[in-house]
Amino acid sequence: MRASDAERERVAETLREAVAEGRLEMDEFEQRLDAALTARTHGELVPLVRDLPARGAPVAGRAGASEGRPARIGGTPTSSGAFAFWGGFRRRGRWTVGPRFTAFAMWGGGEIDLREARFAERDVVIRCFTVMGGMHVTVPPDLDVRVDGVGVMGGFGERSEPGGDPDPAPDAPRVRITGFALMGGVGVERKRSAADERRQERDRLGKPDAGDGRKELG
Structure with a gap:
């Protein structure tokens, strides 16, 4: 079948x-x-x-x-916050986001990548605060995301891939990204994971041989 x-x-x-x-x-x-x-x-x-x-x-x-329980939801949080002062932080790969995640950066920067993350609960709030610094949040296209932060002499906004905002999956986690940026910026970008990009490229090229998928990736 x-x-x-x-x-x-x-x-x-x-x-x-x-x-x-x-x-x-x-x-x-x-x-x-x-x-x-x-x-x-x-x-x-x-x-x-x-x-x-x-x-x-x-x-x-x-x-x-x-x-x-929907996919990607459940588990023990592995991180509930991040801090950077004259430096940077990174949360990416396979990690579990707590129901409240707070990130702060002053004269520094941070990266929060949710594409391979799990979520302890379906409703999650990520608070981003930056002073003369920057943060970049990457979310998958199927995630239900709402951005409502404030920028003061800076920016706080969302950018999507070409083609407009996709519809989130019915059982997707609901993530609210809020906070403020003072003389700095917080950017939220929708982007596919590397695995999704590989799949899209295979579909575009019309490769029929499933056996190639069993070779180790470079």
């Missing part, structure tokens, strides 16, 4: 959870993820999650979401 986009994405989310929990090594995760995103049938998807816990697996009779 042909696999749907939703099933491929649920398998990808299962793999992301597995590597975050230490069940998969990074090289094996990348190989399986690439294979999942290029899979055309259920038969190609099943082996990728056969040895992993049932949570999140959409094929072979297993449920897509566990206990009714």
